[in-house]
Amino acid sequence: xxxxxxxxxxxxxxxxxxxxxxxxxxxxxxxxxxxxxxxxxxxxxxxxxxxxxxxxxxxxxxxxxxxxxxxxxxxxxxxxxxxxxxxxxxxxxxxxxxxxxxxxxxxxxxxxxxxxxxxxxxxxxxxxxxxxxxxxxxxxxxxxxxxxxxxxxxxxxxxxxxxxxxxxxxxxxxxxxxxxxxxxxxxxxxxxxxxxxxxxxxxxxxxxxxxxxxxxxxxxxxxxxxxxxxxxxxxxxxxxxxxxxxxxxxxxxxxxxxxxxxxxxxxxxxxxxxxxxxxxxxxxxxxxxxxxxxxxxxxxxxxxxxxxxxxxxxxxxxxxxxxxxxxxxxxxxxxxxxxxxxx
Amino acid sequence: xxxxxxxxxxxxxxxxxxxxxxxxxxxxxxxxxxxxxxxxxxxxxxxxxxxxxxxxxxxxxxxxxxxxxxxxxxxxxxxxxxxxxxxxxxxxxxxxxxxxxxxxxxxxxxxxxxxxxxxxxxxxxxxxxxxxxxxxxxxxxxxxxxxxxxxxxxxxxxxxxxxxxxxxxxxxxxxxxxxxxxxxxxxxxxxxxxxxxxxxxxxxxxxxxxxxxxxxxxxxxxxxxxxxxxxxxxxxxxxxxxxxxxxxxxxxxxxxxxxxxxxxxxxxxxxxxxxxxxxxxxxxxxxxxxxxxxxxxxxxxxxxxxxxxxxxxxxxxxxxxxxxxxxxxxxxxxxxxxxxxxx
DNA sequence: CTGAAAGCGCTTACAG
DNA sequence: CTGAAAGCGCTTACAG
Numbered sequence: 001x002x003x004x005x006x007x008x009x010x011x012x013x014x015x016x017x018x019x020x021x022x023x024x025x026x027x028x029x030x031x032x033x034x035x036x037x038x039x040x041x042x043x044x045x046x047x048x049x050x051x052x053x054x055x056x057x058x059x060x061x062x063x064x065x066x067x068x069x070x071x072x073x074x075x076x077x078x079x080x081x082x083x084x085x086x087x088x089x090x091x092x093x094x095x096x097x098x099x100x101x102x103x104x105x106x107x108x109x110x111x112x113x114x115x116x117x118x119x120x121x122x123x124x125x126x127x128x129x130x131x132x133x134x135x136x137x138x139x140x141x142x143x144x145x146x147x148x149x150x151x152x153x154x155x156x157x158x159x160x161x162x163x164x165x166x167x168x169x170x171x172x173x174x175x176x177x178x179x180x181x182x183x184x185x186x187x188x189x190x191x192x193x194x195x196x197x198x199x200x201x202x203x204x205x206x207x208x209x210x211x212x213x214x215x216x217x218x219x220x221x222x223x224x225x226x227x228x229x230x231x232x233x234x235x236x237x238x239x240x241x242x243x244x245x246x247x248x249x250x251x252x253x254x255x256x257x258x259x260x261x262x263x264x265x266x267x268x269x270x271x272x273x274x275x276x277x278x279x280x281x282x283x284x285x286x287x288x289x290x291x292x293x294x295x296x297x298x299x300x301x302x303x304x305x306x307x308x309x310x311x312x313x314x315x316x317x318x319x320x321x322x323x324x325x326x327x328x329x330x331x332x333x334x335x336x337x338x339x340x341x342x343x
Numbered sequence: 344x345x346x347x348x349x350x351x352x353x354x355x356x357x358x359x360x361x362x363x364x365x366x367x368x369x370x371x372x373x374x375x376x377x378x379x380x381x382x383x384x385x386x387x388x389x390x391x392x393x394x395x396x397x398x399x400x401x402x403x404x405x406x407x408x409x410x411x412x413x414x415x416x417x418x419x420x421x422x423x424x425x426x427x428x429x430x431x432x433x434x435x436x437x438x439x440x441x442x443x444x445x446x447x448x449x450x451x452x453x454x455x456x457x458x459x460x461x462x463x464x465x466x467x468x469x470x471x472x473x474x475x476x477x478x479x480x481x482x483x484x485x486x487x488x489x490x491x492x493x494x495x496x497x498x499x500x501x502x503x504x505x506x507x508x509x510x511x512x513x514x515x516x517x518x519x520x521x522x523x524x525x526x527x528x529x530x531x532x533x534x535x536x537x538x539x540x541x542x543x544x545x546x547x548x549x550x551x552x553x554x555x556x557x558x559x560x561x562x563x564x565x566x567x568x569x570x571x572x573x574x575x576x577x578x579x580x581x582x583x584x585x586x587x588x589x590x591x592x593x594x595x596x597x598x599x600x601x602x603x604x605x606x607x608x609x610x611x612x613x614x615x616x617x618x619x620x621x622x623x624x625x626x627x628x629x630x631x632x633x634x635x636x637x638x639x640x641x642x643x644x645x646x647x648x649x650x651x652x653x654x655x656x657x658x659x660x661x662x663x664x665x666x667x668x669x670x671x672x673x674x675x676x677x678x679x680x681x682x683x684x685x686x
Numbered sequence: 687c688t689g690a691a692a693g694c695g696c697t698t699a700c701a702g
Numbered sequence: 703c704t705g706a707a708a709g710c711g712c713t714t715a716c717a718g
Contacts, residue, residue: 001400001463002461044461045461046458046461046462048397048462048463049393049396049402049462049463049464050392050393050396050397050402050463051393051397053392053393054394057344059392061441069427070423070424070426070427071423071424071427071647076423077419080413080414080419080423081413081414083413084413084414087413087442087444091444096443097441097443098439098441098442099440099442100439101430115389116439118345118387118388118389119389119390120344120391120392120393121392121404121439144387261633261634288634290605291604291630291631291635292634292636293635293636
């Protein structure tokens, strides 16, 4: 490997001068600088990361930790869009990105969340949620005061920053959009409690609150279907719910786009087609009309922007050498689509 | 940051003994080992990466370089499935994963492909293709003899290893499957030459060769549509081609799943429905029947396995301290689907 | 403007 | 079985 000494020898100066040129210090004669630069170019020298870290304590790398497996389609989109925003900010700041997949709970008992940080391999961590952040991790984060930003979850810890969408408001607004098109009986499809998905739950709360505020003539909670992720279960749950309801809803708000395809199929089993017989609104913006033959009205989360913001918060904490809880809540815009029609 | 010295002080030994315990050396009294281990646990010590790298020259990190932007849906799947295989092997080998997005050609003139390696931030590189690997990069890779494996492309360099699918064979087999179902006039949809996509081109060659071998009564090249990625262009190209053909094909082989949705729509413009009026076979296995309302016959690439193999080749070269060109060609299995019917 | 010294956290011989 | 010394590649004062 090429070192400062090699460059120094070739240029006929001491390695300290090489260090000065690398770091763009001003106290180097122009002639010397040119000689050194020529030697650097000739040898293809780049300063060893390890040597720099040892001195600066900064490694210009951050870790992205996430429990989302790489191959699960819709969740992959969620993560990739966030990642795209993070990457943009990292690139600007000349910071590298390390990826770690947090194993399923219980799968790998001795998995060490914070190893990269404790090893000083990264300066900070961005955790991309969707599944609740593990309690042990939050505790150690707090104890060690390490720069960390969580996306998509709101840890209570006094030291852990987070970036999230306003799911309650978005749920509320979803009902508002549907209601304004004349629908007076609206159903919600959410997740079973065992998933502990605060995001979908908040959308559900927004759904209920909006219907109360608007004076719906039925009990919102009677029109909530709780189902599972990416599963055929959804289809059956939808069918069963519809059969149990005496008065059928004219619109459905899916708390996540993952439920949309199976909901549509479940409705088809009942002889109902979207949007002719019933309207439908999704959430997330992952269902692409190129692949799904219905242009779904939805609430696309500003994932890219959230990724960027998370990275910015993290960098400000790293470079400021302090850890202070910062939070950001993003509103979710409505995006109209053919699946939502007037009642 | 906690260092070996801190642990040594707490345990009442020298930091060298701590180093021994960390590295599991045998020449440490059991009693001492326990004392040291207790101190390590108490302080939450982990050996600094930088110190280790400086000594061993090994950093237990590899870089994944790819020109695929994070947000492009189908290409995202391609990359993520490969990544999933790589990650699996990395986890087993306790190696970390660094991600780098190679900018569009010309976008960032001073982008330095090999910086992470020259900085000794990674031990080797896996390049995930889909767009041809940049010439400058290949040259520098060869010059520096750095451990590198390319996935999805076959660089000529004597030193760069690669892992790829047998696209010619797969293209040939696609025609074989279609032909065996009685189709005697089959069209191909590929990419315009300007994309330099060797993979799709090889499938095209397999398509042509198969038709020749089977004694097709027409010139295969007359039934090749060349289109662009992810674009509405495809729809128009399909329509135009169909209008120009006097004898219509009874089946179409899409050289990539990206073309499938728009091809289906283009056919619809002509009043043709799949598979009732015309059969269709895709390639890649990205079109999920949950989201696309047609179960497409296709050739799913063994991406996960390719990722694993690439990582294994890379690790063997890194730990062996040699760089030798190794290559692996994966066959692509056929996966039947409703879109391909008997003629 | 340039160089010798010390030290960052670690490991690898070498002594004892 | 344990420790003192040297060195990995770098930067940061300090001297000149």
